[in-house]
Amino acid sequence: MTVTLQDVAVLLGLPIHGSAISGRANVDIYDYCLRFLDQVLHPSNMKPRCLSIGWLAKTFDLTKLPTNATDETIQCYVRATILRIIGGDLMGSKTEGYVHDMFFQFVEDLHLMQEYSWGSACLAYLYRNLCNVVDPYISQISGPLLLLQLWAWE
Template sequence: MNPSAITALVDRWRPETHSFHLRTGEMTVTLQDMSLILALPVEGKQLCIDTSCEDWRGKMFDLIGKVPDDIVNKKGEKLRVSAGATFSWISQNFKTCPEGASQDVVKLYARVYVWYVITRTLLPDSSGNTAQWHWLKALTNMETKWSWGSAALAFLYRQERFPVGRPKVFDYKDYEDHGNQLRLPTWAYKWDVVSEFSGDPVAAYWNYTNEFDNLTPEQVEWEPYGPRSKFGDPLTFALNPACMMEATLWYMHCPLVCMWAVEHHMPQRVMRQYGLL
């Protein structure tokens, strides 16, 4: 992460509009990004469940068959810990599904894997090393169609975990889908990873501030995915079809719900990002 760039961006973020206010206009992360980068479903039930941690160990055991051991100090006293499991514990206990496992065991490992991915990338806690219990609770019934796209965006708006850096396409290789188009990559496969920051953070902050203050409309990549007619063009990039399945929902002006976080999606403020202005 680049703390200097993040700070310069946060200076220009307005929670009332959920957008960055720059001289050239407003910009923000939208449901379009949730679809094209992450291929997360937008349509579905709002992610809002009981977050009670009462008897969470017993309920976790019922769902995945294991629970972390109690942590005790040198005096033999149990230490108070967050309801959930550390990522290292999950990796140690559920790294590989046994060969020849039954369908129930496969579903169990799939549930843990989804829990791990969600809590590590989309909905992390402040510790950075724990998968919280209530996200596993949301996976009790794997058939429930949650709106993970709107939940992830609501969480992003609330936590202000912004991506940093201008998208840069790198020389990617052809992707083998093994005859299943849903195994094709999302747009994230095309973009290079922003390198980790190193340097004087104070000097870098002022450099970013000056760059933002002097930004002109000609320098802005309003449509980082290119013209919409080119999305997923097999002649340029074979995009996973799941990325475009809910394109009509990108323009919704609606509340986004993720447990305790309720934030508004306001695409009408950034229509240039959709190529509509």
Template sequence: MILNTRREDGNFWKLVEKYHIHPRVLKVIRICGLYGVYRANRFAIDRSLITALVERWHLETHTFHFRTSKATVTLQDLEVLYGLPVNGDPVLGNETIKTIGNWQNICQRLLGFIPSREDFKANFLKVAAFNAYMLSQPELLNTATQDMINQKAICYIFWMIVGMLMADTSGGYLKLMYFPMLEDIDKIGSYSWGSVTL
């Protein structure tokens, strides 16, 4: 029996194909240490391979048992494949922000838009609302201010973190708990994103 898989990256790659990321935004993403995730692009999912790996996974040792030896995913793998920082400050999500009003204020400050109250479910934001905002934005001009560049970069960084690196089973929602860590654009690259992704 082959396992059914599900993508959690929503329409991120379709969005990137339709609206290429501005070079100044890519520069910010690179400084933040997440350019490797963008560079890796959308990978194909081989359901048969995933099924075979699941059958060979031993929970007790957290390793795959193959005929020749044992293997596991390591921090070095994440560092090489995605270029993620593995040293640095721990990534601690903030779930203490309880009110939708507070999340709306953070979205306005960091992303440049205010989702409606219906677009939230506790500490989650609807993927559809985020996608609609991203699709409604005109492409950045070369005359864009650094604040505009940073807001756009945070949109992409937020999507890469919660939609790909730390996707969960929430389906059509993006987890907001990591959002406050994106407030200081200069500090984003100092976190150990590889450790939390592993």
């Protein structure tokens, strides 16, 4: 028995058909935050190639979304929320609290997000991390552990 793409689709509701989520990004995090999140980023809110999830949560607190928010402001909040989910639950790493800049390119155009196979990426990331955990020098596991927990429970 193993976690399958169908499990990912059913348990997490992620699309399993579409373009692959892969590659490396050469993203200027400062420029990205200014262009797509409409915020100036302080260096303390990042690590090399990673953005702080805590900063995203504090800066884009959904309970503080202005009542007269423009479509552009709402899109910034949506992007920040999606990046928090990616970095925290779906593609989390051992550097907890940060989302890798590789995923920024897939969140730029919100209308194109449904064209990507997020479920395939999530499952591949889980398998990769399960392979890494057999190393006797590894003391932690990372990845989409919510998926693994839901699958085991089901």
